[in-house]
Structures are given as structure tokens and as C-alpha cells.
Amino acid sequence: MIAATQSNHPLGTVSSGNVPSPVELGCERLKAGGMRITKPRIALLEALGRHSAPLAIEQLHQELSRNACDLVTVYRCLAVFEQVGIVQRSFLHNGTAQYELTLSGTPKRYNVVCKSCGAAEPVDYFPVEGIHEVLRERGYANLSHLVEFFGVCPACQQANTKRHSH
Amino acid sequence: MIAATQSNHPLGTVSSGNVPSPVELGCERLKAGGMRITKPRIALLEALGRHSAPLAIEQLHQELSRNACDLVTVYRCLAVFEQVGIVQRSFLHNGTAQYELTLSGTPKRYNVVCKSCGAAEPVDYFPVEGIHEVLRERGYANLSHLVEFFGVCPACQQANTKRHSH
DNA sequence: TTTAGTGCAAAGTATTTGCAGTCTC
DNA sequence: GAGACTGCAAATACTTTGCACTAAA
Numbered sequence: 001m002i003a004a005t006q007s008n009h010p011l012g013t014v015s016s017g018n019v020p021s022p023v024e025l026g027c028e029r030l031k032a033g034g035m036r037i038t039k040p041r042i043a044l045l046e047a048l049g050r051h052s053a054p055l056a057i058e059q060l061h062q063e064l065s066r067n068a069c070d071l072v073t074v075y076r077c078l079a080v081f082e083q084v085g086i087v088q089r090s091f092l093h094n095g096t097a098q099y100e101l102t103l104s105g106t107p108k109r110y111n112v113v114c115k116s117c118g119a120a121e122p123v124d125y126f127p128v129e130g131i132h133e134v135l136r137e138r139g140y141a142n143l144s145h146l147v148e149f150f151g152v153c154p155a156c157q158q159a160n161t162k163r164h165s166h
Numbered sequence: 167m168i169a170a171t172q173s174n175h176p177l178g179t180v181s182s183g184n185v186p187s188p189v190e191l192g193c194e195r196l197k198a199g200g201m202r203i204t205k206p207r208i209a210l211l212e213a214l215g216r217h218s219a220p221l222a223i224e225q226l227h228q229e230l231s232r233n234a235c236d237l238v239t240v241y242r243c244l245a246v247f248e249q250v251g252i253v254q255r256s257f258l259h260n261g262t263a264q265y266e267l268t269l270s271g272t273p274k275r276y277n278v279v280c281k282s283c284g285a286a287e288p289v290d291y292f293p294v295e296g297i298h299e300v301l302r303e304r305g306y307a308n309l310s311h312l313v314e315f316f317g318v319c320p321a322c323q324q325a326n327t328k329r330h331s332h
Numbered sequence: 333t334t335t336a337g338t339g340c341a342a343a344g345t346a347t348t349t350g351c352a353g354t355c356t357c
Numbered sequence: 358g359a360g361a362c363t364g365c366a367a368a369t370a371c372t373t374t375g376c377a378c379t380a381a382a
Contacts, residue, residue, distance in 0.1 A: 036356050036361060057346085070364050075347065077362090091257030092312075095371080096346065131315065140317030146258075149297065151306030202336060202381050223371085236339050241372065243337090261346080262371065 022049035025103045026086045033084035040069035041077050045086070054090060054098035090146045102144065188215035191269045192252045199250035206235035207243050211252070220256060220264035256312045268310065 020028075026045040027037050047063045048055065055063075061074045069077075078099050081087040087099045132143045186194075192211040193203050213229045214221065221229075227240045235243075244265050247253040253265045298309045 034361095038356070038362065040363080072348085072365080073363055079348095080362095091261045095257045095261045095263060097261060135315060135317055139320035143315065143317040145315045146312070149301060149309065149311045151301055151309040154305035200336095204337065204381070206338080238340080238373085239338055245373095246337095 022046070022101055022103055026081070029084045029086050029103075030080075033080075035080055035084065040064075040073050041080075043068045044074065044077050044081070048087065048099065048101050051100075054092065054100040056096055056098055058096075060099070088144055088146075188212070188267055188269055192247070195250045195252050195269075196246075199246075201246055201250065206230075206239050207246075209234045210240065210243050210247070214253065214265065214267050217266075220258065220266040222262055222264055224262075226265070254310055254312075 023042055023045040026048075027042070030037055030041065043064045044060065047060055050063075057071070057074055057078065060078075061069075061071050064074075078087060078089070078097075081099070082089050086101065086103060088102045089097050089099055092098055131145070135143055189208055189211040193208070196203055196207065209230045210226065213226055216229075223237070223240055223244065226244075227235075227237050230240075244253060244255070244263075247265070248255050252267065252269060254268045255263050255265055258264055297311070301309055
């Protein structure tokens with residue numbers, strides 16, 4: 001039940017007073033990593049900032065204003081973003097890569113995805129930070145994680161029941 | 167700290183007295199689903215039973231006695247296994263499919279994988295079943311989940327430190 | 333005997349790589 | 358101006374599909 005703190009930008013703005021935007025934070029990381037700030041990269045940071053759920057590359061590419069950049073550039077930028085810690089790549093129900101921001105202020109969200117129809121719904125609570133503590137004690141650094149739940153959603157159960165007893 | 171109950175077959179045996187083996191359980195499920203029991207399928211069940219961690223298709227194929235079956239057959243059998251609930255497919259650090267048994271008696275295991283060298287170590291404890299309960303109440307059926315942790319392992323941290331201060 | 337399962341070859345996707353031209357620092 | 362970044366085209370990796378043949382029930 002944590003209120004979302006983003007997803008309501010007027011429109012991909014860069015300066016926002018006190019709270020640094022994903023674009024600002026992202027640019028900082030890029031500079032810190034010795035990388036350059038380019039138009040496609042800014043557009044990508046904006047697009048990523050507009051969503052709280054993991055996004056597929058293809059999806060991200062389409063969301064950029066038409067001709068913002070080539071699909072290959074999206075692949076390459078996201079690889080860089082991952083290297084400098086801006087995003088995390090994960091592979092969920094299907095084997096295609098999904099990216100989501102890992103910048104501070106981006107609260108982690110988990111999803112249940114329906115095995116039947118593929119629809120995803122968020123799961124509110126997940127006690128995962130304790131494990132990080134344990135792993136840190138075991139000597140691991142720079143920790144992150146990936147969690148996804150699978151199940152058959154109510155709608156699909158009903159549909160299946162009907163089909164079987166027709 | 168749960169003792170492993172398998173992984174010590176004399177050699178891919180089918181009958182084992184009281185505790186049903188993965189091969190036995192798997193064959194049951196196949197029959198229940200109207201599928202046939204074939205040589206490649208038995209070999210796959212044996213191979214899956216020998217491991218507790220998720221296995222890549224290529225790996226599984228190599229583990230079968232040479233010429234046990236074609237790689238394509240492994241793909242197809244595993245798809246069937248997933249349908250009837252013998253295995254779960256997941257995509258972890260890289261986008262290739264990994265399969266692991268979900269038959270009863272196969273305790274879930276989670277891994278930390280090093281972002282740097284890719285080495286995986288098991289994580290003992292994970293409080294995930296409570297979430298299943300919550301999701302069940304929300305109407306989801308046939309629940310499962312996928313969890314993976316990422317971090318930089320102690321060895322790699324040391325290696326990196328050295329490299330930076332050379 | 334019937335029809336699911338298999339092997340081989342070929343087609344599809346998603347992702348990566350090479351290289352010449354472009355733009356940031 | 359140097360070198361990182363990009364676009365386009367081609368290569369690669371993994372997975373799926375088509376079809377004739379084999380084998381489980």
C-alpha cells in the first residue's frame with residue numbers, strides 16, 4: 001500500500017525542484033561512469049521514468065517519439081545503463097529481456113503473472129530485504145534480486161471450467 | 167538445512183520402494199495427462215532428478231547418454247513436462263530457458279548469482295509461502311514463483327579492488 | 333492399428349556485432 | 358579534434374515448426 005511517487009510527470013521534465021528525476025539521476029550515473037549524455041539516452045530515461053513495471057526493449061523503442069533512435073541503440077543504451085546501475089535487466093515469463101529503473105526512489109514492485117493469459121498484477125508486499133542483510137554478511141556486495149509469481153488468474157479459471165464442461 | 171532426498175540413485179532406477187522417484191512421479195503425471203511414456207522422456211526425468219538447481223536445455227541434452235535423443239526432442243518433451251506440471255520453466259540471469267522439477271518432494275532452492283563471475287550459490291531460507299496464501303485468497307490458482315538474487319561475490323570484489331589500485 | 337512422439341531440416345525471434353559516419357566532451 | 362555513440366546491415370543464438378517416419382498403447 002505504498003503510494004507511487006512517480007508516473008505523474010507533466011511530461012518528461014528534467015529539473016523538478018527538490019526530488020531529482022530519473023533523468024537527472026541517470027545522467028549523474030552516466031557521467032560518473034565516464035559515459036556521454038546523448039539524446040537517445042535522455043529519451044530512454046524519460047520513458048523508463050514513466051513506468052513502474054519492467055519494460056520490454058521493443059516496447060521502450062516504440063514509446064520513444066518516432067525516429068528517436070534505432071532499435072539497436074536501445075539495446076546498446078540499456079546495456080550501458082545496466083553497467084552503471086541505472087536499470088536492472090530481468091527475464092520473466094517469456095525469455096525476452098525486461099528493464100526497470102533501479103535508481104534510488106524507485107520502489108521495487110513485484111508482479112503475479114497469469115500462466116494462462118499473461119496478464120500481470122502487482123503484489124503489494126514482499127519481505128525480501130532481510131535476505132539482502134544475510135547475503136551482505138556472507139560477503140556479497142551490490143545486491144539486487146528478481147522475484148516473480150505465477151498463477152492462473154480468476155478469469156482464466158472460469159474460462160477453463162466452462163470449456164471443460166461444455 | 168533440509169537433507170537432500172534424491173541425487174543418489176544407483177543409476178536411473180524406476181522403482182525405489184517407498185519414496186516415489188522423480189521418474190515414477192513424472193510417469194504418473196504423463197499418464198494422467200494422456201501422454202505417452204517414451205525412452206527420451208524417462209531419460210530426461212532421470213537427468214532432472216539428479217539435480218536440484220535449474221538446468222538449461224543444452225545442458226540437459228548433453229547429460230543424456232549420447233544419442234539418447236535429438237535436441238529438438240528435449241525442447242518438446244520439456245514443453246510437455248511443463249504442461250502437465252512436472253517442471254517449471256524460468257529465465258534467470260541470461261535469457262535462456264532453465265527447467266527444474268516441481269514434483270512433490272522436490273524442495274525449492276534459491277540462488278545468489280555473482281554479477282561478475284556468474285557463480286551461483288544456494289540461499290537457504292526464503293519466506294515465500296505466505297505470499298502464495300495471500301494470492302490464493304485473491305483468486306489465483308496453481309501458484310508458483312521464481313526468485314533469484316544478484317550480487318558481487320567476495321572473490322570478485324577482491325579481484326576488482328586489486329585491479330583498480332594496481 | 334491408431335496416433336502421439338521423434339529426427340532432421342528449415343524457419344522464426346530476440347539479441348549481438350562490424351564498420352563507416354556523427355556528435356559529445 | 359579524439360573518441361564515444363549511432364545507424365544500417367549482417368551475423369549469431371535460442372527456440373519453434375513442418376513433414377515423413379517410428380513406436381507406444
